[in-house]
Amino acid sequence: MNLNVILCIIIPFIGTVLGASMVYFLKNQISEQVQKVLSGFAAGVMVAASIWSLLIPALAQNESRGAWACVPVAIGFLVGIGFLLLLDVVTPHMHMDNQEEGPRRGLKRTTQLIFAVTLHNIPEGMAVGVVCASWLSGRNDVSASAALVLAIGIAIQNFPEGAIVSMPLRAQGVNKNKTFLYGALSGIVEPLATALTLLAAQAVTTVLPVLQAFAAGAMIYVVIEELVPEMAKGKHSNAGTIAFSLGFVLMMILDVALG
Numbered sequence: 001m002n003l004n005v006i007l008c009i010i011i012p013f014i015g016t017v018l019g020a021s022m023v024y025f026l027k028n029q030i031s032e033q034v035q036k037v038l039s040g041f042a043a044g045v046m047v048a049a050s051i052w053s054l055l056i057p058a059l060a061q062n063e064s065r066g067a068w069a070c071v072p073v074a075i076g077f078l079v080g081i082g083f084l085l086l087l088d089v090v091t092p093h094m095h096m097d098n099q100e101e102g103p104r105r106g107l108k109r110t111t112q113l114i115f116a117v118t119l120h121n122i123p124e125g126m127a128v129g130v131v132c133a134s135w136l137s138g139r140n141d142v143s144a145s146a147a148l149v150l151a152i153g154i155a156i157q158n159f160p161e162g163a164i165v166s167m168p169l170r171a172q173g174v175n176k177n178k179t180f181l182y183g184a185l186s187g188i189v190e191p192l193a194t195a196l197t198l199l200a201a202q203a204v205t206t207v208l209p210v211l212q213a214f215a216a217g218a219m220i221y222v223v224i225e226e227l228v229p230e231m232a233k234g235k236h237s238n239a240g241t242i243a244f245s246l247g248f249v250l251m252m253i254l255d256v257a258l259g
Contacts, residue, residue: 004144005198008132008151009191012124015155016190019162020183023170030167032234038160039230040240043223044247045157046124052255053131053150054216057142058209061134076210080123080217087119088225118189120161120226123218124154125193130211132194133201137208149258153251158187164230 030038055073062069131150134142166183170176201211231240 002136004148005132005136008128008147009194011148011151012128012154012158012194013187013191015158016121016162016187017184019159019164020166020180020187022163023166023176023179023183026163026167030163033237033239035164036231036234036237036240037243038164039227040243041247042157042160042164043227043231044244044249045153045251046219046223046227047244048248048251048255049127049150049153050216050219052252053146053153054127054212054219057131057134057146058212058216061209061212072207072210073213076213077217077220080214080219081221082217083214084119084123084218084221084225087122088221118186120222121158121187121190122193123215123222124158125190126197126211127215127219128154128190129194129197130201130208130215132198134208134212136198136202145258146255149254153254154190156250157247158190162187 055077058073058076059069062073065071128147128151131142132147135144135147162183165186166179169179169182174182197211197215201208204211231244
């Protein structure tokens with residue numbers, strides 16, 4: 001397997017592992033203000049990645065359709081939203097902005113938190129996989145560096161996301177080693193999603209723009225459903241908005257300058 005592809009699969013997972021490792025360095029709970037900053041930053045990175053790494057290349061690859069270039073991209077985006085909505089409904093998990101809600105369907109609170117971050121990681125893994133597939137298919141508008149930049153961007157936002165999920169586990173009484181292990185393993189779905197999407201996308205290269213839009217829709221769903229409420233909850237503060245802006249600009253610069 002190509003070294004760049006291997007790096008794209010592994011790098012985002014490393015971000016989750018590093019985030020989970022914060023249980024060894026931080027107190028048992030993250031303050032509300034810090035959670036706002038981490039959630040806002042992660043949301044900014046994901047929105048910028050959805051636009052520059054997925055939607056814009058998808059539209060460019062479909063430009064031969066002329067005025068209708070946006071139709072399959074729009075459909076893919078909405079299907080991506082619908083897919084995550086379905087997972088959100090059928091998978092028992094705890095929403096990140098409401099960690100006080102009681103267990104659902106008999107599952108422990110810690111299990112629901114793990115499911116929550118797993119849902120986050122699925123669309124991110126899909127996004128990296130479909131961009132890698134676009135590059136390997138020979139698309140001129142997607143390079144190896146673009147795929148690596150997206151993987152790095154996802155890893156950057158996985159760091160605060162891993163901390164946000166792991167720290168509540170610690171607050172629930174789980175010891176540090178188990179908390180780190182659960183937080184790290186919750187991210188394993190991401191490289192799996194990357195690899196499976198890569199294989200599937202290479203088999204159907206003609207619909208790569210639709211798959212890119214699908215991944216973008218799935219990521220935007222996570223931002224709106226989980227991260228935006230998290231950065232806006234509690235006492236009013238501009239910290240989440242500022243962090244969102246910084247995350248957005250950082251990912252935009254990485255994608256445009258290096259991609």
